[in-house]
Amino acid sequence: MTDTKIAIKNLYKIFGPSPKSALKKVHGGMGKDELLEKTGHVLGLSDITLDIPANKLQVIMGLSGSGKSTLIRHLNRLIEPTAGEIWVDGEDVMAMGQNQLRDLRRFKMSMVFQNFALLPHRRVLENVEYGLGIQGIEEAEAAKRAVHWLERVGLAGYEDYYPGQLSGGMQQRVGLARALATDADILLMDEAFSALDPLIRMDMQSILLELQQELNKTIVFITHDLDEAMRIGDSIAILRDGKLIQSGDGQDIVLNPADDYVTEFTREINRGKVIRMRALQQPCNGDTPTGEPLSASTVLADALPKLAASEDGELPVVCSEGKVTGKVCLDDAVAALSA
Template identity: 60%
Template sequence: MANQHFDGIKIRHLYKIFGPDAATHIEAVKKGLTKTELIERYGHVLGLKDINLEMPSGEIQVIMGLSGSGKSTLIRHINRLIDPTAGEVLVNGVDVAKMNQSDLREFRRLQTAMVFQKFALLPHRNVLENTVYGLDIQKLPRSKSIDIAMRWLERVGLKGFEKRYPNQLSGGMQQRVGLARALANDAPVLLMDEAYSALDPLIRVDMQTVLLDLQKEIKKTIVFITHDLDEALRLGDQIAILRDGEVIQQGTSQDIVLRPADEYVANFVKEVNRGRVLQVETVMVQPSAGAPSSGLTITAGTTVEDAMRKLASAPDGEVCVVDALGKPIGAVTLRRLAEAMVNAHEVPGFSSPSLAVVR
């Protein structure tokens, strides 16, 4: 199931202008014509402006922003449901924007799968028939299609429900069918456009867990669209924040929380539970000479919140932070972890070397 030899997704200088004479105005936009000026002077809408993103193979790339920020427009360029005005969309090294219609059909059939916010299940088909739909289009033998579909239905927790119809399922169960249908196609790219936004909060968290657990095995290149920061921080290996069609900041969850690029991003992250996002290596320091040791160790990648639980039983002294091989790489104290949960920006010594800010 791993994405062998898949080169990921690279978006380069992507622009989208909506309107009948979009190509006429692209140079003016590149030279600084604003979104407001474009619509006031020419009646055209600037959807995306100079988007540059690299989405590594086998990782979850979250695109987030408020309504109208351009995130859904962006994801629809990856399978060319929307044609770009300018720029490149390279999927596994091939520019989707330059594909002819025959190649594009094959690309959509074999290289990408999509999970929709409104489930998009066929009401006259039962769960199993919905799941095999894409495989039927690929003209796989029916017995093989059913075997594949049943395996994925079991993986998403729907074994025993294969003969039910969509109107007999809860929203969460319908979305599990949509996910199973997408995964059954075994495409290397999984596009998820606000896939969990219509779900109740508890079901939404449950579906996030399902996706994260599956991703440990399937290692798809997933592009996940959301307007919810908590969801973005939980799911994203990388996060890109959009505003008015432009990328304001991109980086890891640690980057976004520790170093918001501007007030817009800062307003997103100010209510975040930092303890569930920040990891101990982000707040650790070099061990102090002669400082007492608690005798405990914490593995890199542990969240601050989980580290505090461990230290609660032995709060005195420094705790050694070790890498996956058990090698010491730093130290933390209970006080430093507590300060990080309150306000990371006020804790001295924070670093975020992977931060990439786009201004």
């Protein structure tokens, strides 16, 4: 069972001069639009409860104004909540004093921003060393770590360049290297790839996935792009108007949307490249079909030709260890593609 790294419980954020009094109106049933019209307060987050698992990549997504960036800034209390709880590794973040908060931000969490947030007057190497200096790491050790992480993100040889001499994708690699160099358990990535061109963005996603496979960090990744969420996320939480609408595995969200909003949100997704056999498999009930097994991670587009060519329109599904975990039927696969 996966441990919970970050627990968010009944979190509210109301922007305005009297958030506590406005919160009473929200508890009384007043919605976001009415609250703004009648009180001038903005409901940023409304009763968010979410467990973020350790060593996984949690995507939080939604359209502009949904509250996703507001939420991520609550995790290290860059924004103070109006009400609710935040727990990290079983510690109450809301009970932390300034020294504990400073340590949380220095050692436990690192952030990667959409606008890169590099220091333009410092060389690339010095930018990556920056967080290590704040941690009190000696200069020689900081330089050694910075060189290592620049190499890992494909920027060996660029140590003495300035950020303005690099492309956007290269600058974002510097930002990622800076976050990884601190060896924090948790990476907070706020629309980290949104400013990049599509091909560079795909490249950065691949780099992140490769590093995550090795490092097993807890990553909270904010995006408004469903394709990006489906590609990189172990789990996805969808926000709308400050509320958590649906949370779970990307496959389940596509196949079982919680409401019309999620249905519309997922309408344009290429199901053939997203839905995997693990989401479609049914119990064998003692009748395991013959034929070449399909991996549980096989996407629908790759499975359909094999299912169509199978003798009975059924094939077994196996896990990464090769054990049969169920079966998939051609009819179910076609239905999932056209739903």
